[in-house]
Amino acid sequence: MITLSEVAKRAQVTAATVSNVLRNREKVHPETAERVLKAIAELGYRPNLNARALKKGRSSTLALMLSNIANPFYPEFVLAAERAARSAGHFLLVCNTDDDAKVGQAYLNQIAGTFADGVLVMNTDIAFNEFCTSTMQSVPILLTMWERPEAPPALPCIAVDFARAGALAAAHLLELGHRDIGMLIGDGCGGLQNARSDGFLAVLRAAGIETDAAAVLQIRDSIDAGYAACMQLMANRPQLTAIFATNDLLAIGAAQALITLRRTVPDDVSVIGITDIQLAHQVHPALTTVAIQTAAVAELSVDRLIRLIQTPDQQPSMVLAPPPELVVRASTGPRRAASS
Template sequence: MVTLTEVAKRARVTAATVSNVLRNREKVRPETAERVLKAISELGYRPNLNARALAEGRSSTLALMLSNLSNPFYPEFVLAAERAARKAGHFLMVCNTDDDAEIGRAYLNQIAGTLADGVLVMNTDIAINELCISAMHSAPILLAMWEHPEAPPALPCIAVDFARAGALAAGHLLELGHREIGMLVGDGCGGLQDARSNGFRAALREAGVETDTSAELVVRDSIDSGYAACMRLMASKPSLTAIFATNDLLAIGAGQALMSMGRAIPGDVSVIGITDIQLAHQVHPALTTVAINTTAIAELSIERLIRLIQQPSQAPEMVLAPPPELVVRASTGVRRSRAR
């Protein structure tokens, strides 16, 4: 690899001058700067960013720690976060913890404050106070998707009003005349999605509709689990006219289960999810869902993390993401006057 010294030699200047050219061209005489830039280009020299970051007391890399990239929501978040980071001049390193708190700890110990200047943490099994200690000793940590805005954590976070997402789903089904509604509650990466199901139940209750707790199943977040759970649900409660799932993967699995049972969507049963992952509009019938605006959350997370790195001593602040929005597609419809 070409070194700074070789560039200096070729340009007949000192290493300090090369360094000055790289950092602050104004300090160097134009003719000298031109000679240095020519030597850099001829030799194919690349300044060592690690070294520069160390010298300036900052690195240009952010880390994003997530529990499982195989859930399609995460790649979509990563995509948006990486774009936002890149626009702000930062690189984004993705750390996948494989749903294992130990791996998460290993990453935090090894990268926070060293390879990465700040860490975005999404749905982790590591306890908040453990994260606080790491944040104190090494680099700022921001929780990218806090599901309980009513109870701010001891760390800076972007909060998403998932209770409102659940309420929107309930409102939509009520408006279509549904009363007998099955519920699939996700319990995968990051724990039980209870803010969503509680919001859903509360909105039904407000409209005078009590949910049937025997028509609720708690399942792991995946299409496969949604499929299996919906099969069980419809077998035990064939009169259900709608299924609410706390995330799109479960809703997509439920939709496939209904089709394979010969139930028409939405003719016989309506299906609604939460998140609006890409697949939601790609499946047929396209899924009605409550969009949380993943891109906006990712951008807000990156922006706030960079701010934390620049002003580290702030009190933990909770920022509320834009409110969730109902996206009506083909999987929900008016309840049939006579249910099967």
């Protein structure tokens, strides 16, 4: 494959100049441009995906802004989004805003209308959402993983019914006979994951079960935090027979803590999470969880962002992602008759 660099070398210009000639974006001296076009013809250079996309008057580079690349959920989303973007002829650049709205604003300032022709913003905090709204005039922005479909934001978004995810987890534990249930609520990048816990509690209440405040902890969403919180939870309430965590990292940390406490999962205590990250099936015992179908949401998000760039006026303000689904593995089981 002939590369842009080889064209540049033959034409004795920089790669940027070749790129500018292909894009007609900056004034290139006519003699230089002719030399570049001659080199392209002689070498039989085929412009890459990007150049082709530009020819059609389409944008070519998307950006994905996420808050915490160290949380394994985000890399899984990136992987699927990058593949979806590329198969549609677009590049995807990823910006990690490090859980800091100011950093997010700096990146958005940097990329809006220059590098990126459209930006996907993953669940962030309210301050940043407001900033996105003010930037929307210079570049199309699509929020994704919006957790509350019943309260749409001012920007176009892809919403996931996280309350339903919580409800499915509750129904599963109730069906297994659990009544003494602890809750670990993650305080994630988009704020407290309370759409999930609200959905969970609604089902419990409908069944006539009230969760004691002492059996609920709010913590950062990491394995380490889930571990520490579960130790505390079991010290507070040793009679618990199940733990619901609003995300898999917390649930995995909780299961590790139970091993340390020599409580068997699921015979003594059942554990369930939400998300279905890769690690959920890789730990032992494999984690029961509610899958939010990360790859499908990523693909939908990329598809909708491209539409938003191409025909902004024809797009719905909110699109609902496929519904979450219960995935039963080895970490949940019937409440033991002995423990009550």
